[in-house]
Amino acid sequence: MGPCVKKDSMKSSAPLPREAFRASGKNIYLDHNATTPVASFVREAVVSDLHAWGNAGSIHADGRHPKSLLRESRKQVAELIGAHPLELVFTSGGSEANNTALKGFRNGDRKTVLTSAVEHPSVIRTLKYLEEQGIYKIIQIPVNRDGFMDMDFYQRHLDERVALVSIMYANNETGNIFPIKEMVSMAHEVGAQFHCDGVQSLGKSLVDVKDLGVDYMSFSAHKFYALKGVGALYIKKGRHLDPLIHGGAQERKRRAGTENTLAIASFGRMAERKDEIEAYAKEVENLRDYMESRILKEIDGVSITGKEAPRIGASSSLVLEGVDGETLLMNLDVKGFSVSTGAACSSGNPEPSPVLLAMGLSRQEAQSSLRLSLGWGTSQEDIDLFVTTLKEVVMHVRKIARGEI
Numbered sequence: 001m002g003p004c005v006k007k008d009s010m011k012s013s014a015p016l017p018r019e020a021f022r023a024s025g026k027n028i029y030l031d032h033n034a035t036t037p038v039a040s041f042v043r044e045a046v047v048s049d050l051h052a053w054g055n056a057g058s059i060h061a062d063g064r065h066p067k068s069l070l071r072e073s074r075k076q077v078a079e080l081i082g083a084h085p086l087e088l089v090f091t092s093g094g095s096e097a098n099n100t101a102l103k104g105f106r107n108g109d110r111k112t113v114l115t116s117a118v119e120h121p122s123v124i125r126t127l128k129y130l131e132e133q134g135i136y137k138i139i140q141i142p143v144n145r146d147g148f149m150d151m152d153f154y155q156r157h158l159d160e161r162v163a164l165v166s167i168m169y170a171n172n173e174t175g176n177i178f179p180i181k182e183m184v185s186m187a188h189e190v191g192a193q194f195h196c197d198g199v200q201s202l203g204k205s206l207v208d209v210k211d212l213g214v215d216y217m218s219f220s221a222h223k224f225y226a227l228k229g230v231g232a233l234y235i236k237k238g239r240h241l242d243p244l245i246h247g248g249a250q251e252r253k254r255r256a257g258t259e260n261t262l263a264i265a266s267f268g269r270m271a272e273r274k275d276e277i278e279a280y281a282k283e284v285e286n287l288r289d290y291m292e293s294r295i296l297k298e299i300d301g302v303s304i305t306g307k308e309a310p311r312i313g314a315s316s317s318l319v320l321e322g323v324d325g326e327t328l329l330m331n332l333d334v335k336g337f338s339v340s341t342g343a344a345c346s347s348g349n350p351e352p353s354p355v356l357l358a359m360g361l362s363r364q365e366a367q368s369s370l371r372l373s374l375g376w377g378t379s380q381e382d383i384d385l386f387v388t389t390l391k392e393v394v395m396h397v398r399k400i401a402r403g404e405i
C-alpha cells in the first residue's frame with residue numbers, strides 16, 4: 001500500500017441505527033459501563049485494516065499504511081475531544097492512561113494530591129502506591145450518597161502545596177458527573193494541575209478538553225464501541241510527562257512499544273461518530289429514566305444511588321432491599337440479562353463496592369446493589385423485558401430470603 005492510503009471514512013450525516021451498536025450475544029446487555037460491543041462498521045473496518053499489518057515505525061513501504069492509519073486516528077480522536085493531535089498519547093487503555101498521568105506529571109516540589117473517594121482503582125491504587133513510596137500525600141474528597149462532591153472540603157484543602165487534583169468526569173458505578181470545569185479553575189488558581197479520568201465520558205457526552213481546562217485527561221476505546229487494548233492520554237501542550245514505559249521512540253518518546261495500530265484505527269473510526277453521541281445521549285437517558293420510573297413504581301424497597309446529582313444518562317445504580325446483589329445477578333443472567341453488581345473490573349470479588357461504601361451506604365446496602373448501564377444498542381423492548389423479569393426475580397429471591405419457599 002502506498003503512503004497516501006486513507007481510511008475509508010464512515011462519517012455520515014445520519015446517525016447509524018441502533019443495530020450497529022447492539023451486543024451480539026444471547027443476553028440482553030445492560031453492562032455498557034464495563035465494556036461496549038464493537039460497532040458493526042468497526043468490526044468490518046478492522047478486517048480490512050488487517051492489511052496494514054506492518055510496523056508504523058518502519059520507513060519502508062510496509063510501514064506506510066499503518067503509519068497513515070495512526071496519523072489519521074490521532075487526528076480523529078483529537079478532534080473529538082478538542083485537542084491538538086500532538087497532545088495525545090495512545091496507551092493500552094484507561095488504566096495505563098491514568099497510571100501514566102499520575103506517575104508522569106511534575107509540579108515543582110509540591111507533595112499533595114487531591115482526589116475523590118469514588119475514583120476507579122486505576123487512580124486510587126496508583127495514588128496509594130505513590131503515597132506508600134513517600135512521593136505524595138493523598139487527600140480524598142468525600143462524595144455523599146446523593147452523588148455530590150464535597151466542594152467545601154475541596155476548597156478547604158486546596159492550597160499551594162497541592163501538586164495535582166485527579167477527579168473522574170463520570171463515575172463508573174453511579175454515573176454521577178462531577179463539576180470538572182469549576183474544579184479545574186479552582187485548582188489552577190492555586191497553581192495545582194488537574195487530571196481527569198474521562199473513561200466513562202466518551203460516547204455518553206461530548207467533552208472538550210479545552211473547554212474543561214484540564215491538564216491531563218484519560219480515555220479508553222473499549223467503552224466506546226471500539227476494540228480493547230487501546231486508550232489515550234491527553235496532555236496539554238507544555239505540561240510535563242515522564243513516560244511510564246521506556247524504550248523506543250514511539251509516541252514522541254512518551255510511550256514506548258510498537259503501536260496497536262488496528263485498535264487505534266478502531267478508536268479513530270468511532271471518534272468520527274459525533275452525530276451518534278449527540279443523537280443517542282438523550283435517547284439513552286430517556287430510556288434510563290423510563291426504566292427507573294417503572295422499577296420504582298413496580299418494585300417495593302428500591303432506591304437509586306446518586307440520583308440527586310447530575311448523572312450520565314446511561315447509568316443507574318440501584319439498592320434493592322432484602323436482596324443479595326450477586327444472587328440477583330446470577331438469576332438475571334440465567335434469564336438472559338447481563339448486569340453488574342459493582343465495578344466490573346472487580347466483579348467476582350465478594351467485597352461490597354468501595355465506591356458505594358465511600359458514598360455512605362452500609363455494607364448490607366452495597367451488597368444489595370445492582371448496576372445497570374444502557375448503550376446505543378438498547379431498545380425500549382429490552383427495558384420492558386428487563387423490568388418485568390427483574391420484578392419476578394426480586395419477588396422470588398425475597399421469598400427465599402424470608403424462608404417462604
Ligand SMILES: Cc1ncc(COP(=O)(O)O)c(C=O)c1O
Nearest residue numbers: 093094095120172197199200220
Ligand atoms: C472510570 C474508569 N476509569 C478507568 C477504567 C479503566 O479503563 P481500562 O479498562 O481501559 O483500563 C475504567 C474501566 O472500567 C473506568 O470505568
